[in-house]
Amino acid sequence: xxxxxxxxxxxxxxxxxxxxxxxxxxxxxxxxxxxxxxxxxxxxxxxxxxxxxxxxxxxxxxxxxxxxxxxxxxxxxxxxxxxxxxxxxxxxxxxxxxxxxxxxxxxxxxxxxxxxxxxxxxxxxxxxxxxxxxxxxxxxxxxxxxxxxxxxxxxxxxxxxxxxxxxxxxxxxxxxxxxxxxxxxxxxxxxxxxxxxxxxxxxxxxxxxxxxxxxxxxxxxxxxxxxxxxxxxxxxxxxxxxxxxxxxxxxxxxxxxxxxxxxxxxxxxxxxxxxxxxxxxxxxxxxxxxxxxxxxxxxxxxxxxxxxxxxxxxxxxxxxxxxxxxxxxxxxxxxxxxxxxxxxxxxxxxxxxxxxxxxxxxxxxxxxxxxxxxxxxxxxxxxxxxxxxxxxxxxxxxxxxxxxxxxxxxxxxxxxxxxxx
Amino acid sequence: xxxxxxxxxxxxxxxxxxxxxxxxxxxxxxxxxxxxxxxxxxxxxxxxxxxxxxxxxxxxxxxxxxxxxxxxxxxxxxxxxxxxxxxxxxxxxxxxxxxxxxxxxxxxxxxxxxxxxxxxxxxxxxxxxxxxxxxxxxxxxxxxxxxxxxxxxxxxxxxxxxxxxxxxxxxxxxxxxxxxxxxxxxxxxxxxxxxxxxxxxxxxxxxxxxxxxxxxxxxxxxxxxxxxxxxxxxxxxxxxxxxxxxxxxxxxxxxxxxxxxxxxxxxxxxxxxxxxxxxxxxxxxxxxxxxxxxxxxxxxxxxxxxxxxxxxxxxxxxxxxxxxxxxxxxxxxxxxxxxxxxxxxxxxxxxxxxxxxxxxxxxxxxxxxxxxxxxxxxxxxxxxxxxxxxxxxxxxxxxxxxxxxxxxxxxxxxxxxxxxx
Numbered sequence: 089x090x091x092x093x094x095x096x097x098x099x100x101x102x103x104x105x106x107x108x109x110x111x112x113x114x115x116x117x118x119x120x121x122x123x124x125x126x127x128x129x130x131x132x133x134x135x136x137x138x139x140x141x142x143x144x145x146x147x148x149x150x151x152x153x154x155x156x157x158x159x160x161x162x163x164x165x166x167x168x169x170x171x172x173x174x175x176x177x178x179x180x181x182x183x184x185x186x187x188x189x190x191x192x193x194x195x196x197x198x199x200x201x202x203x204x205x206x207x208x209x210x211x212x213x214x215x216x217x218x219x220x221x222x223x224x225x226x227x228x229x230x231x232x233x234x235x236x237x238x239x240x241x242x243x244x245x246x247x248x249x250x251x252x253x254x255x256x257x258x259x260x261x262x263x264x265x266x267x268x269x270x271x272x273x274x275x276x277x278x279x280x281x282x283x284x285x286x287x288x289x290x291x292x293x294x295x296x297x298x299x300x301x302x303x304x305x306x307x308x309x310x311x312x313x314x315x316x317x318x319x320x321x322x323x324x325x326x327x328x329x330x331x332x333x334x335x336x337x338x339x340x341x342x343x344x345x346x347x348x349x350x351x352x353x354x355x356x357x358x359x360x361x362x363x364x365x366x367x368x369x370x371x372x373x374x375x376x377x378x379x380x381x382x383x384x385x386x387x388x389x390x391x392x393x394x395x396x397x398x399x400x401x402x403x404x405x406x407x408x409x410x411x412x413x414x415x416x417x418x419x420x421x422x423x424x425x426x427x428x429x430x431x432x433x434x435x436x437x438x439x440x441x442x443x444x445x446x447x448x449x450x451x452x453x454x455x456x457x458x459x460x461x462x463x464x465x466x467x468x469x470x471x472x473x474x475x476x477x478x479x480x481x482x483x484x485x486x487x488x489x490x491x492x493x494x495x496x497x498x499x500x501x502x503x504x505x506x507x508x509x
Numbered sequence: 510x511x512x513x514x515x516x517x518x519x520x521x522x523x524x525x526x527x528x529x530x531x532x533x534x535x536x537x538x539x540x541x542x543x544x545x546x547x548x549x550x551x552x553x554x555x556x557x558x559x560x561x562x563x564x565x566x567x568x569x570x571x572x573x574x575x576x577x578x579x580x581x582x583x584x585x586x587x588x589x590x591x592x593x594x595x596x597x598x599x600x601x602x603x604x605x606x607x608x609x610x611x612x613x614x615x616x617x618x619x620x621x622x623x624x625x626x627x628x629x630x631x632x633x634x635x636x637x638x639x640x641x642x643x644x645x646x647x648x649x650x651x652x653x654x655x656x657x658x659x660x661x662x663x664x665x666x667x668x669x670x671x672x673x674x675x676x677x678x679x680x681x682x683x684x685x686x687x688x689x690x691x692x693x694x695x696x697x698x699x700x701x702x703x704x705x706x707x708x709x710x711x712x713x714x715x716x717x718x719x720x721x722x723x724x725x726x727x728x729x730x731x732x733x734x735x736x737x738x739x740x741x742x743x744x745x746x747x748x749x750x751x752x753x754x755x756x757x758x759x760x761x762x763x764x765x766x767x768x769x770x771x772x773x774x775x776x777x778x779x780x781x782x783x784x785x786x787x788x789x790x791x792x793x794x795x796x797x798x799x800x801x802x803x804x805x806x807x808x809x810x811x812x813x814x815x816x817x818x819x820x821x822x823x824x825x826x827x828x829x830x831x832x833x834x835x836x837x838x839x840x841x842x843x844x845x846x847x848x849x850x851x852x853x854x855x856x857x858x859x860x861x862x863x864x865x866x867x868x869x870x871x872x873x874x875x876x877x878x879x880x881x882x883x884x885x886x887x888x889x890x891x892x893x894x895x896x897x898x899x900x901x902x903x904x905x906x907x908x909x910x911x912x913x914x915x916x917x918x919x920x921x922x923x924x925x926x927x928x929x930x
Contacts (some may be wrong), residue, residue: 105635106608107608124630125629128607182614184877186549186880187529187693190525205892206860207825208824208895209858210531210547210548218822235827238893262881266829406652406686409680425840425846456904457603457605466514471626471656472628472659487841509911
């Protein structure tokens with residue numbers, strides 16, 4: 089069935105316009121101004137200055153902590169940002185699937201940690217194709233003998249070899265071996281598998297929850313450090329430098345500290361992998377960052393702070409009852425799994441200034457294409473007014489957008505970036 | 510910043526591979542077989558035979574009920590399906606935003622109801638551009654004097670006119686006027702607005718919830734019918750045929766019945782707008798359809814039934830503990846807001862047959878890129894096995910995918926369709 093644009097219409101050959109941007113004919117330094125209504129709302133907007141501040145903040149933290157930074161790219165899936173992260177000093181980009189690795193590598197990212205199992209013939213083929221590029225450096229993780237055999241079969245067949253890290257997990261958690269004996273069993277199996285090079289240990293502490301999470305995480309980190317020391321002593325690693333990598337966006341301070349405590353430190357490449365810091369939010373990651381700051385340590389020496397850099401701008405579509413505004417922004421546009429979006433800025437088209445949203449406005453509910461916002465009964469909000477919303481859980485907002493507007497302080501779009509979800 | 514594919518690499522000029530498909534070089538009748546692992550998992554798969562069954566079912570219901578069908582396209586945002594729906598007899602496609610209308614029109618859809626307010630200059634410009642096509646027939650809804658003035662300003666400036674329907678809502682609900690007086694006030698205002706033609710009444714009963722929803726919906730439908738009769742008598746409509754349209758995917762039977770009860774029936778074009786029926790699910794819309802069937806009436810005369818036509822196929826990535834399988838499918842791939850995905854089919858690569866998933870397997874939790882599935886302790890599931898999952902709330906699964914594989918009963922991909930979220 090033909091799904092090409094119309095052949096016999098006045099709009100033939102017109103470029104399709106993606107959600108949340110302006111006219112496609114000018115996609116670089118477009119000059120579109122949002123306040124002049126030159127882009128379609130709802131739109132996902134990232135403030136250039138804010139994201140650059142976040143970029144520098146986390147790299148500074150990694151530098152001060154003497155750990156390498158491999159930011160998790162799954163949050164944004166935006167190669168434009170991956171390149172900025174590498175240019176700012178990141179050692180690699182972390183990703184979660186073969187599809188994501190392929191997207192990043194095709195856009196020029198040359199060192200990638202896939203912090204996940206590589207499973208399935210076509211997924212292995214994607215990685216194999218990328219490995220044809222001699223400049224491409226790739227790491228993935230394993231936690232089972234079955235996966236080791238499957239990877240061996242595939243990559244031996246291609247005449248290629250693969251760098252792997254053993255994933256260490258926690259009882260009741262996600263992937264990863266549950267104890268040192270399982271890790272040693274895998275290490276020995278990898279040593280006997282010519283297609284695989286064991287080059288490190290990987291973990292993700294973010295699956296540990298509960299009131300005593302901090303204590304449990306400290307214990308887990310200590311156990312991983314001890315295991316790594318034992319494995320180094322057992323001489324199971326192929327490479328002189330052993331990668332030791334963990335950390336999501338909530339506990340990277342504890343992880344950075346632990347990674348640099350390994351006794352045989354000279355052989356360790358310590359790598360943290362936070363991802364959400366780049367966009368940050370006004371929800372779960374703001375809370376997590378506040379806890380990081382309360383724990384103190386090197387984070388207190390980093391200049392500045394993380395700020396929420398992403399907002400969704402949308403119109404007031406309807407004010408059907410006093411005190412209720414229906415906003416043209418829904419589950420199709422913004423994350424809703426970790427708190428609803430929060431009103432941030434307000435602008436009435438053709439007026440002078442963008443101002444802060446009334447602190448009494450609240451999003452109470454969200455449907456596919458609409459949000460329900462309550463306001464004071466005497467609110468002067470009108471249909472056609474523009475409101476921006478900050479979000480909680482940037483990953484699930486980003487994956488709703490194919491193009492995101494990079495905006496300066498005058499609300500002029502300076503670039504339009506492509507996502508690859 | 511350059512985000513083009515690599516310039517100096519062996520993979521130069523390789524086409525980027527989207528999530529959930531195979532090698533892009535053959536996108537039409539590709540011959541890829543999923544069981545041969547010729548596509549990357551996770552993948553969104555629609556079974557051709559099942560979606561065609563759903564397509565016919567709802568059109569038959571509309572035909573039997575003597576109402577027109579304008580399926581809501583927001584669910585799939587897939588012009589390939591819009592064309593199938595039109596070819597099967599749908600009168601129009603319903604959409605929710607100017608962006609969606611533009612995407613559908615650019616792909617050849619010539620009659621569209623935007624069951625939402627058209628707000629904002631750029632959004633109006635998108636519609637204005639489409640209206641340059643003399644074959645394009647467009648309707649949107651209004652519920653405020655402010656919006657009427659804004660539409661008048663813009664379309665008068667373009668020398669164009671716009672067909673509008675008054676949206677009727679419910680107290681405590683979403684958009685729409687709350688009583689007959691407000692509707693009449695808008696009708697008179699539109700009559701005095703040369704750029705706008707009042708051509709009908711629109712409502713959405715799906716915002717009415719609670720134990721007594723059926724009673725409340727019946728009352729609401731009756732009030733809309735009475736209002737429509739009054740407005741027809743008051744001679745506020747521009748056209749001889751008055752559009753009267755409502756219905757989501759849960760109450761379309763009651764709505765179809767109500768729409769054909771208008772006293773001045775000769776002037777009414779009754780239009781229902783369910784959307785989720787095309788994909789259907791094994792969750793909230795299966796429940797809703799069971800309730801439709803329990804209410805009886807004309808639905809019982811329609812041959813066949815609605816079936817869940819969409820599944821996500823994914824690999825078992827890890828079995829870290831007995832009784833727990835980690836699946837390579839997460840919030841990035843599947844809806845999770847109305848129930849978690851449910852195991853449906855099972856296949857071990859290189860084995861003979863696809864079989865039903867063990868009915869004791871349950872998805873208990875979901876993260877961005879992983880699902881947690883519990884199994885019996887003695888389960889024979891292995892890393893690398895493939896499991897398919899049916900879903901609840903198709904809208905939020907579809908918007909996670911740019912390409913969806915259309916699959917035949919042998920699990921061969923017969924087409925790859927593009928979504929335009």
